[in-house]
Amino acid sequence: MTAEGFKEQGNALYSKKDYSEAFNYYTKAIDTCPKNASYYGNRAATLMMLCRFREALEDSQQAVRLDDCFMKGHLREGKCHLSLGNAMAASRCFEKVLEMEPCNKEAQQENKNAATLLEYERMADFGFEKRDFRKVVYCMDRALALASACHRFKILKAECLALLGRYPEAQSVASDILRMDSTNADALYVRGLCLYYEDCIDKAVQFFVQALRMAPDHEKARLACRNAKALKAKKEEGNQAFKNNNYEAAYQLYSEALMIDPNNIKTNAKLYCNRATAGAKLKKLNQAIEDCTSAIKLDDTYIKAYLRRAQCYMDTEQYEEAVRDYEKVYQTEKTSDHKHLLKTAQLQLKKSKRKDYYKVLGVGKNATEDEIKKAYRKRALMHHPDRHSAATLEVQKEEEKKFKEVGEAFTVLSDPKKKIRYDNGHDLDDDDFDANNIFRAFFGGHGGGFSFDSSPGMFTFFQSQTSSCLLKC
Numbered sequence: 001m002t003a004e005g006f007k008e009q010g011n012a013l014y015s016k017k018d019y020s021e022a023f024n025y026y027t028k029a030i031d032t033c034p035k036n037a038s039y040y041g042n043r044a045a046t047l048m049m050l051c052r053f054r055e056a057l058e059d060s061q062q063a064v065r066l067d068d069c070f071m072k073g074h075l076r077e078g079k080c081h082l083s084l085g086n087a088m089a090a091s092r093c094f095e096k097v098l099e100m101e102p103c104n105k106e107a108q109q110e111n112k113n114a115a116t117l118l119e120y121e122r123m124a125d126f127g128f129e130k131r132d133f134r135k136v137v138y139c140m141d142r143a144l145a146l147a148s149a150c151h152r153f154k155i156l157k158a159e160c161l162a163l164l165g166r167y168p169e170a171q172s173v174a175s176d177i178l179r180m181d182s183t184n185a186d187a188l189y190v191r192g193l194c195l196y197y198e199d200c201i202d203k204a205v206q207f208f209v210q211a212l213r214m215a216p217d218h219e220k221a222r223l224a225c226r227n228a229k230a231l232k233a234k235k236e237e238g239n240q241a242f243k244n245n246n247y248e249a250a251y252q253l254y255s256e257a258l259m260i261d262p263n264n265i266k267t268n269a270k271l272y273c274n275r276a277t278a279g280a281k282l283k284k285l286n287q288a289i290e291d292c293t294s295a296i297k298l299d300d301t302y303i304k305a306y307l308r309r310a311q312c313y314m315d316t317e318q319y320e321e322a323v324r325d326y327e328k329v330y331q332t333e334k335t336s337d338h339k340h341l342l343k344t345a346q347l348q349l350k351k352s353k354r355k356d357y358y359k360v361l362g363v364g365k366n367a368t369e370d371e372i373k374k375a376y377r378k379r380a381l382m383h384h385p386d387r388h389s390a391a392t393l394e395v396q397k398e399e400e401k402k403f404k405e406v407g408e409a410f411t412v413l414s415d416p417k418k419k420i421r422y423d424n425g426h427d428l429d430d431d432d433f434d435a436n437n438i439f440r441a442f443f444g445g446h447g448g449g450f451s452f453d454s455s456p457g458m459f460t461f462f463q464s465q466t467s468s469c470l471l472k473c
Helices: 002-015 019-032 037-049 053-066 071-083 087-100 105-129 133-146 151-163 167-180 185-197 201-214 219-243 247-258 265-281 285-298 303-315 319-332 336-352 357-361 369-383 393-413 416-423 435-446 465-472
Strands: none
Touching: 002 019, 002 037, 019 037, 037 053, 037 071, 053 071, 071 087, 071 105, 087 105, 105 133, 105 151, 133 151, 151 167, 151 185, 167 185, 185 201, 185 219, 185 265, 201 219, 219 247, 219 265, 247 265, 265 285, 265 303, 285 303, 303 319, 303 336, 319 336, 357 369, 357 393, 369 393, 393 416
């Protein structure tokens, strides 16, 4: 009678949803009469409402041990197994209920839920094997809707979130588990994994070591710890070689570091950028551009990679690409330095779209006045239309065009003021270039008499003995 009194009080509190107090009265009933299956069943129901499913499972199992025909006990045991993610054990319990009561709709529905859970598990395992981590997260979200207390599902979801680079979400899941169980090796491993993928390698190693203390056979934690230490050591070796100006060694060490763990996106982005820097020092500019592109694919917010690639584009005279990268950088970080880099690239792009008078004359941008004159003499005589009077009309037109370009180039580069304007990217479209006058003015001092017929596309060249010698040079 005393035990029944405690039970009735517990039932009243349960009806009022005061589950903590109801739990206390059911416990008193059990302490008074420990062989009554219904008391354990009622306390199990209360514990389920408090989301204490492991304790509820123990009470449910004790209830059916005391009375194997206690249908509610089997049903509650199945629900606890399901909430904890053990679909097969849950299904056995629901089948037991259906043996006793074939039309029990609750058992039928819960059995379907158990089958659905097994299917989500199967899909998640297949997705993980195929590295389809988004699919795994999707399956685990659906599974957790049926098995809200399953740490295994939460850990798998958190691990895949980390592998997808969604570190705050992964950390949140792991932290929730650690608040309930601070020694959970799987949760410690996921916390370490997030730190490892965020390039906080020293802190990550601490979590991996702690996980291995809790579970010495935790293979994932062991592998991650080994990779973290190896990656840190190899990266530091590469950095030291670079500081010592041993760029070949640095390039090789960064390459070796990139082979350690392809899943570590953030660290690998830095390694690609570091290798690009070493590659640029070794004049491997195209490879450096490829490495920067790889870094950006891994981390599209990595400003340093954009800057490095833009500089390589500048060095290879790919100015449009350089401008595009500098614009991206300046949009992200509007600093005076980035603005200057963008303007410099835009100026070089503008200059690249004009005729390159240095190339026309075949001289470098630092050519002296004498070198420019010698180059003009050689090119003017090479392309003078009279030299090609016996060629086809197409060749004559092409040579006439080159002859005019040589004259333009000489006019600009031989005049200090025009040369400065040209070098600074100013437009010279308004300048009047006359190749014939330029040629006459240049060669007039050699004693040659030159005159030109103005008929379209053709020049008549009257030469003295001296000028004839010049044309033969």
